[in-house]
Amino acid sequence: MLRKVDKHSGVPAYLQIVNMIKSEILLGNLQKGSQLPSIRDLQVIFDVNINTVIKALEKLKNEGYIESEQGIGYFIKKDIDVEEGVIKIIRECVTKLKNSRIDYYTSMLIFEEVWKNE
Amino acid sequence: MLRKVDKHSGVPAYLQIVNMIKSEILLGNLQKGSQLPSIRDLQVIFDVNINTVIKALEKLKNEGYIESEQGIGYFIKKDIDVEEGVIKIIRECVTKLKNSRIDYYTSMLIFEEVWKNE
DNA sequence: TATACTGTTATATAATTATATAACACTATA
DNA sequence: TATAGTGTTATATAATTATATAACAGTATA
Structure with a gap:
């Protein structure tokens, strides 16, 4: 599901992360309301710097796919429709x-x- | 066919150019053996700097899609198979x-x- | 030969992307 | 309360990508 970023693809890593999470949500592999792995776990999963993870999550937040709670974690929004x-x-x-x-x-x-x- | 690069897509412009030309060749819209517009014309078509065009063409050359002749132009290789x-x-x-x-x-x-x- | 096209090479600068690293703040729980 | 897990913010540095600009070299043609 969530896998290492391809550092030779030419596509910025943070965008690859955004795309991966977004499509997993659309495909229903990441369920609405469920919690994402922590930033520091995602850093290991994607094999990138913590700031790169944060940049991706911020973008997903701005686009309305996820939300965050200070000290708790990131959650997938519930009002996304899967086609x-x-x-x-x-x-x-x-x-x-x-x-x-x-x-x-x-x-x-x-x-x-x-x-x-x- | 060949169109402006999307500067907000996050994908490097030179890669967008590579992809665009490559797929036009695969789709048969750019015929084998035919000549591409000049670098300076492509610069206008894609709306990027001349160095960015050159970077893209160099990559296409390395991948065997096109070849160049000094003082004449760039040509699409003849030994590409379209599916x-x-x-x-x-x-x-x-x-x-x-x-x-x-x-x-x-x-x-x-x-x-x-x-x-x- | 002169000119106007081609491709080629180079330098300097800026913007974007990614990293390393640290520190701070909130939450749950032993 | 202490601790270990969350998210958050910040700074400095490096690598990649893109730009502006100039100059050089080969080709075709009037």
Whole structure:
């Protein structure tokens, strides 16, 4: 689920963290209302500096995905809606693509370009 | 096709340029053997500094997508294979997703997470 | 040959991102 | 109350990314 940041991808680490947590919430793997691991645990999980974790969590807070309580922890907000139909469509697409042996990175590139141009 | 870089996306501009050109090649919108616009034209198209364009083109050159000729220009290599089946699958997926009103960014997040976890 | 295009290389500066490190404040609990 | 866990704030430094700018070198053509 939550995994190390890819330090060679070119995408800033704090953004990778934001994206990872956000999508886990949307996929329902991180449940609404539940508590995230502590900042210092996340620092180990993502393999980054504590300030980088904080920067990511601040962004998620500003975007309304999580909230924090001083001295207690970070919690996933309860008013986020998860789109089941959409997830099914994407799962099917990914399955087909993996069978065709295209790699992840190339699929994403084509996906992006098709989306933005058509 | 080739469009301005998104300076607020967090993704380095030179990488956005690399991705854009790479996927246009894979989609067949930039034909094999054809010449790219000049560096100074690309600078205007992408709205970045000339050094940023050069950095992107150097990367594409290293990855074998394009080649350059001093005083003449940049050309798309001829030995790149475009995956037609894959493109069809992705086009269908994008069409469905757009009908369900999910936004691009969220789809990409879910796409990434599904791909990497399943 | 002169000119106007190409790509190439270089330097200096600024902004962004990431790290290391420390200290402070709140909460729960032994 | 003492302690160990939370989040929060701050400072200094380094690496990466992007800009502005200039100069140089190869190619095609009038």
